[in-house]
Amino acid sequence: MIRHLLRLPRHIFLALIAVFMAAPLVVVAGVSLNATRRMSFPPERFGWNWYEVFFTTPAWLSSLQWSLLIAAAAALVSTSVAVPVAYAIWRFNSRFSKLLSGFGALAFMLPPVVLAVVFMIFWGFIGHVGRVENTVLSHAVVLLALPLVTVSLGFQSIDRSVIEVAETMGATDNYVFRTVIAPIVMPYVLCGALFVFVLSINEYIIAYMVAGFAVETLPIKVFNSMRLGFEPTMCVGAVLFMLLGAGTFCLIARFGDLPKLLGAASPRD
């Protein structure tokens, strides 16, 4: 009995946090399902019509497509940089790669506003303004820390004696990489790519300063629409991104060991 009473504050605390975290998202989802144009919660009349409007309005569709394209490309570029660096650190203990890795991870710790100014100046200096590649490459570099961490964890999880055995039995480096290393590391690479994907798709300030006037991603489109007033389609965009994020992390939890990726000790029992 006393045990249960002691647990009560804990449950209240957790419930309060859960409500706090869920409330804005629930309200937005509710408003998006309101059939009328008015902003109201709970919905006056239930309807999917704003989702239909969203998916038939070229401006919303193109912003969604830009976002997806940029995020996918950034994830690809970012992992293509991270994998060789993590491999060189693990395989050759290369000091230069450690330097690269440290510098590559630095950007992630800097304030986004500063990075936005940095990249705006950089692309202006190159004379390459308002192009989608700017957003892709800027995101790929800024988020590089994520695949660097996950891929390094992947390499560390390989038992080195297995590699030695393969080598003594005459397997070439390439063969070892293809048959032993790649299958073990692949889920970690995928998780790194997914992390970059989901953060890139939601990133606003860098995308805006680097190419926002020409390449309008969904967060940029929502922000621009906010100045003009409320539109239920904005809620639809927010709900889609919520689902996209939740879906991606469920996928990561399925493919990889989420607690381990987030730094928990592997379960002892």
Place this chain on the structure above:
Amino acid sequence: MTDLAERMTILLARPRLPSGRLVALLAWPTLAIVGLSAFPLFLLLQVSTAHREPGALWSPGFEWTQYEQVFDATFLRMLGYSAVLATVVSVTVAAIGLPLTYLITRMRRRSQMVWLVGLLTTLSLSEVLVSFAWQVMLARRIGLSDLLAALGLLSEAQSLYPSAGAMLACLIYLTLPFSVLLLYPSLSRIDRDLLEAARTMGASPLRGFFTIVLPLMRRPLVSSLVVVFIFTVGSYVTPLVLGRPEQWTVGVLISNTVLGAGNVPLGAAQAVIFLGLTLLLTGATALLGRRKGDKP
């Protein structure tokens, strides 16, 4: 550029390594990291001392004008205000984040997954979409202000933004997941046997928390404070959407200098100052952590 990258790779690689293969392996990463990360940062420093050119981004030249302008009264006041705001947010978030993370690490694996996926989803959700969601929730026409009025907390139903409270709530919402993710690794590694031992020797769970968990958590707590602090000072969308102009942060100021006033060199100088403060703060924390870590 590639040529330079390759030469650097050869110079810095250890001689006994198969350097030919290492060069091939690292050519692209070196190009990407040096070209797209190191060089742009260097460019920021250069532009902050360049000449302002109305109608263009900047014109070449070297002058300290921007830095003389940076430290005017408005910028300093804004820096001070942002620091106070960021301290409030980071302390609040740590005070909620620590017990929350502690409870999460004590959950069964399945419930842990639900919480982690939920927190990661809100963490990744764009600052634009989160502040938009808060704006909708706090609008006059949504039931929340009616509810508060009915409870007697408000004299009459009204829009709850722009206000300092709305901005604070949204900033806490945005940064709480960061804090949890930073505290999670160390908290989940704390040896359960220690807590068990304390329990069998008669310490209450609360006492176990304060005498065992808290001291072990000093380093991750400090990094949570620093990360949330920097995020808040640099936040742009939330203060703009939910706060009043007098509540805007350094992040808004820098963006407005660059985008609104079109003064890229001055914006660059402000960014350099902010960057310097960030590096100073993270560097100091890292050093502090290392010294503490040396003691067993």
